[in-house]
Every structure is written in C-alpha cells, then in structure tokens.
Amino acid sequence: MHSLRRAPPLSRGPMLLGLLGLAWPLLALLLVPLIGPWPLLVAAVALACWRLPAGRKHWSVLLGLAALLTTQLGHAELGVRAWPVIVNATLLSVFAWSLRQPQSMIERLARRQEPDLPPHGVAYTRRVTQVWCVFFLCNGAAALWTALYADLATWSLYNGGIAYGLCALLFAIEWCVRQRIRRRS
Template structure:
C-alpha cells in the first residue's frame, strides 16, 4: 500500500527540522564567525517554526516539550535578529537542558516517571522492580540535565565560540550517548534472562 504524499512530506519535514536543530550549534558558530548571525537567526527561526508545526511525539509530555523548545527557539532567534545581539543565540542549549530538567524532574512527582512512560510504550506491563529502576534512571537524567545545562551556561558566559560549538554540538551529544549506552548495558544485566 502506497504512503500518501502528505504523510511523506510531513515525515521529511520532521526529519529535516530535527537534523537542522541537532546541528544548531554549528549553524550559530558559522553565522557568528563568518559575520552572518542575522541570516542564521532568521533561517533558524524558520526551522523552529517548521518544527513547531510538524512535530508529533509519542507522549503528550514530549509534544509539550518539543513545542516549548521550538517556541523558545523562535523567540531567541527573533530577539537576536531584532536586537542585533547574536549572543542570544548561544542560550538555546541552556534553555533546552532547563526544559528537559523541568519535564523529567516534574515527572518524579507524578504517578509515573518520564522514563517509565517511555518504557511502557514498548512494554505496557512493568514489574515494581522495573518501575523503581525507571525512577532511578529518570533521576540520573535529571542529574545529567543539571550538569549539561551548567556546562552549556559556562560556554555561553566564557565567550569562546569554538568552545561553545564543541561542547554544545559534540561533547554534550557524546555524553548523552554515553549515558544512554550505560543505562542500556545496566538494564540488560538486571533484566531477567538479560
């Protein structure tokens, strides 16, 4: 059965916007170091607007988060362009960590932690041991977002564009991958039959 053209276009737009937002630090670095921060700010505002319009998450909380991040991105880019202050573009990774921290930590005070909600998408029934584990993983992510947000803040305040791009465009993603990989290894070891 053929996939409708509209569905394909939406998928392509989602993938494109995700790819560009992932490369955000390099786009900002390029724009600032090559004297084109205004153009980059406008282009990124357009990408964030596209993300706002096309994102569909698996959970309502993820929809809220993605839309909030896109809206903050639009506001930062627009303020940077209007105020001719390229330094504002550097704050997006800090806000991203702050919003992720808010979402994950708030879930610790609700019926199900964020990691539990994500785990239930794959495995609807979780044992009490698994629920406790997902709670600890959510806490680990909260700690990560505190450290990552602090490091991103430092790179904003330090003022070295190469350091800012390196941390926010490479190191933070590597650390995130390291945390995911470590958690996956631990989960496989503690799962029955794993």
C-alpha cells in the same frame, strides 16, 4: 494479484528540524563569522515558532521579544548560543515534571515495549528519569558556561560534539545496567 500498500512517508519537517537542531553548533561555527549572528537568530526563532504546539503559539511573541532584546543589547551571538541551554532546560523541565506524575518519562517510554512493567521496573525507570534530570541540569550548566565564557569554537566543540558524546555514554551505561538488572530478575 494483491496490491502492495506503502507506508505513509515520514514528514520531512520534524526530521529537518531535528537535523538542524543537532547541527546548530556547527552551523553557528561556520555561519556566524560569515553572515553574523542576526540571520541565525531570526532563523532559530522562526523554526522554534513553527514547531510550537498549537496551544502555545503565543510563546512565539515571547521568543521574538527575547531575540530582539538580545540583539538590542548587542548580544545576538549569545542568542544563537542559547539554543543548547534552552533545549537542556526544556528537557529538564519535562523530565522533572514527569516525576510528579503517576508515570515518569522513562516509564512511559519503557511501557511502549513492555506494557506490563513490574513494580521493580517502575522504580528503576523513575530512578533513570532522575538520572536524566541530573544530566540535563549539568549539561545545561556546561552549555550556559560555554555560551557565556567560551569562544565560538569551544562552544561549538562542547555543544556539537562532547555533549552528544556524553549523552550517548549515558545511554550506553543505562543500557548495560538495565541488561544486568534484567538478568538478575
């Protein structure tokens, strides 16, 4: 009788952090009126520091100082609302940086499924990376606007619903375009 090998369990830490990140606008909407922004801001900084890459742990000091500064200026809620802006700025930076590398971010992802990507595929993935850069720029600008000028409910609606819908729409449009291009080639 042969033994069945079990796959290693998924780490719950990254999965939990991802779910918290996705639910952040809803959590803020529900918890800021109950407990205030300060505990959420502390939790956000703690989670961000926990997930920092090993070589970037010194950034935790900067995150802590930024959180302290926003609270001292009376804007702790702005610190809570900044999460979607930070995420979009980070993704924009990573995707834009990849455009200066031999392989763009989308090309790296595409090569996982298709290691021998043809030249027209490389050009296509570079263009898709540029499109995602524009998306992160526009979405980040909208997130910043809602953080600065909208009430908490509107901020939560945009960043916890509409932004995800726009992201899904872009995924769907890109998938349709990719299928059409594949049929032509």
